[in-house]
Amino acid sequence: MFRSNSLRIIFLTLVILFVASVSLAAEEVVKEKKLDGKDLFKSHCKTCHAEDADAGEYTPMTLIEEQWEEFFDELWVETHGEVVCPKDEKKTVTDMWSKEMLKAVRKFCVDHAADSEQPMTCG
Ligand code: HEC
Numbered sequence: 001m002f003r004s005n006s007l008r009i010i011f012l013t014l015v016i017l018f019v020a021s022v023s024l025a026a027e028e029v030v031k032e033k034k035l036d037g038k039d040l041f042k043s044h045c046k047t048c049h050a051e052d053a054d055a056g057e058y059t060p061m062t063l064i065e066e067q068w069e070e071f072f073d074e075l076w077v078e079t080h081g082e083v084v085c086p087k088d089e090k091k092t093v094t095d096m097w098s099k100e101m102l103k104a105v106r107k108f109c110v111d112h113a114a115d116s117e118q119p120m121t122c123g
Helices: 002-034 037-049 065-080 099-111
Strands: none
Touching (some): 037 099, 065 099
16 A cells, blocks of 8 residues: 555656646747847837937847847947946946847847848838
8 A cells, every 4th residue: 555655656756747847848948039139129129220319220130140240249339338227227238138038139130131031220
């Protein structure tokens, strides 16, 4: 009796662990999906780069693919490392961006650059 009860407990524990890990994995996928480059551009770049902005208007079509690649690979920290974040004055723009966020927005800009197959503004 004791023996079968403990087997049952072990079995139930395994089931619970399995279900928990599957749902955690599913959550990861959702998180990845949420990093939409277009949304990020709208919510985090347009704030400073809308039409008539002091920092200049930028949409993916402002630059060509090569220029976006150079911007994200080489100029990002140089040009935004000391720009104060509008939402939190103790932080700079570069502090606010994780690697994953930058990767997503970089892809959006390159995919829709002026010389890409699907150029796109971000209005
Ligand atoms: C808090 C405001 C702010 C945010 C947010 C911001 N920028 Fe900027 N950006 C600036 C300023 C300020 C400059 C420098 C303008 C200057 O020196 O004339 C700049 C310059 C640029 C330049 C020109 C760089 C160069 O080589 O001179 C590009 C391209 C650019 N930003 C794209 C972006 C993109 C893409 C994002 C989002 C990932 C972004 N910016 C987010 C303020 C911002």
